[in-house]
Amino acid sequence: MKTVLLYYPFQLAKNANSGSKLRPRKMHEAFLEWGKERGIEILLLSGQSKDRAALFEQWKSEGRLDNLLFCYMENQTIPFWLTDSGHIPKQPFVDSNVMSFLRGKNVPVGVFYRDVYWKFDELYPLKGAKKALMQFVYRMEERFYEKYCKVVFLPSDAMGSFVDINLPKVSLPPGGTDRIPGASNGSVPGEPSKAIYVGGINNEDYGLFLLLDALEKANADKKVCDLTVVCREDEFEKLPADKKERLERQGVAVRHVSGEDLNDLYLEMDFAFIPRYKSTYNDFSVPVKLVEYLSNGLPVLATNCSAQEEIIEGGGYGLICEDNAASMAAAISRMTGETGKYRENIKETFIQNHSWKARVEKVHESLTGGGGL
Known part of the structure; x- marks a missing residue:
């Protein structure tokens, strides 16, 4: 044999x-x-x-x-x-x-x-x-x-x-699931989209507070997107009081879940964020969360770090923006109306290719x- x-x-x-x-x-x-x-x-x-x-x-x-x-x-x-x-x-x-x-x-x-x-x-x-x-x-x-x-x-x-x-x-x-879920339980038509960020919150490089800047701009005239942040509880406890207050002020839901609980939460979402700042290292690294998001059928809005950009744009799995608040805010507004086509692309090609x-x-x-x- x-x-x-x-x-x-x-x-x-x-x-x-x-x-x-x-x-x-x-x-x-x-x-x-x-x-x-x-x-x-x-x-x-x-x-x-x-x-x-x-x-x-x-x-x-x-x-x-x-x-x-x-x-x-x-x-x-x-x-x-x-x-x-x-x-x-x-x-x-x-x-x-x-x-x-x-x-x-x-x-x-x-x-x-x-x-x-x-x-x-x-x-x-x-x-x-x-x-x-x-x-x-x-x-x-x-x-x-x-x-x-x-x-x-x-x-x-x-x-x-x-x-x-x-x-x-x-x-x-990158290696993803062979079982992408079907329909999501995301936002109701006419209501703000539901988006998720999963990852570190105590390192500026991860871009969470860049994301909050962009979200503030996107929601200025009319609320188009609600955000849920999933992070480790100990990281959240160490977050300075002013940053905790900002999360609360912008109505961000903070959760500390993993495993099946996180997979269930993904089902409630319309799309996901990877707002990392562009750098030499981030240009060639492939975030684990990118694969996890796509494996759960979620379109991704990410910054233009080269490796993640290639996967997302190559498959039509979401939108790419620059690592500044104005570009990201424009992408958020656009994404809220386009998640359906990206979900279809994920279903059609992600398993086969990734x-x-x-x-x-x-x-x-x-x-x-x-x-x-």
């Missing part, structure tokens, strides 16, 4: 409460579905380095790695050598042993390289000698991938120029040319 190896050199999170924790699980599930349709066994090699080493040796002795089509690997925000508990590797050579074995069998390997925040001084928190040491280790990780991989998978094409790995770079579909299964298909195509089945 032909097999595909998923290599995650880290412990899968039990509580997948963020995009970085959810993605490996969703990819595994999508690979299992894809493999079942094609009669291909999917082997997941993950966990602490000691566990990976033991399972790798077991599978080798059992011959389960003798007929591999390809290997899909993921990295994390820290180099894979440091992903064991306490950041001290118990089996420091297991990763090179696995990759050497695959190279010896001419098995193509592709790695999803999720982030390069460590290359941006304003984002990377370490300073001084610790920063220099960690950045050296990150560069070692890049050389490791260059040595053993065939393809580097990225969240967006725009990120490619920041990845110093001399290999073909392929952007993957689902987790579409992501798996892109990995397969990139590593094998679509052959080997």
Whole structure:
């Protein structure tokens, strides 16, 4: 039986409460579905380095790695050598042993390289000698991938120029649900539209208060949009009193929900916001919330950060504005009358082009040319 190896050199999170924790699980599930349709066994090699080493040796002795089509690997925000508990590797050579074995069998390997925040001084928190040491280790990780991989998978094409790995770079579909909900329970015709913002509220870069400026302008003559903000409760408690007062003054509903409660809230909405300020980093990153919004059938009004703009405009999934209040206010007024057509576009093409299964298909195509089945 032909097999595909998923290599995650880290412990899968039990509580997948963020995009970085959810993605490996969703990819595994999508690979299992894809493999079942094609009669291909999917082997997941993950966990602490000691566990990976033991399972790798077991599978080798059992011959389960003798007929591999390809290997899909993921990295994390820290180099894979440091992903064991306490950041001290118990089996420091297991990763090179696995990759050497695959190279010896001419098995193509592709790695999803999720982030390069460590290359941006304003984002990377370490300073001084610790920063220099960690950045050296990150560069070692890049050389490791260059040595053993065939393809580097990225969240967006725009990120490619920041990845110093001399290999073909392929952007993957963002990965969304295969089950977009039907009709929403949004606003009543003639009433203000209902919109939602989910995310951080204590970082200016996220643009919540830019959004409030725009909303104030859009609602000046006639209220066209009601806003619900979903954030962590502890973040809201830390918000300065004047900003809390502003939320209250503008009639913003603040909720602290997640999981199914959040999915239920999405059903009440007409569209969603991603008001991030445009920057070099934001231009190439793909917000997890963009995928979540679209997976719930919600059109998106977002700023013109390149990667999110490409997805939204490319699929006709919403509107793009500049990162200033006047441009965003105009887009809000326009969006309130156009959500229907964007919802239809999401239903028609989002699953086909951007689902987790579409992501798996892109990995397969990139590593094998679509052959080997």
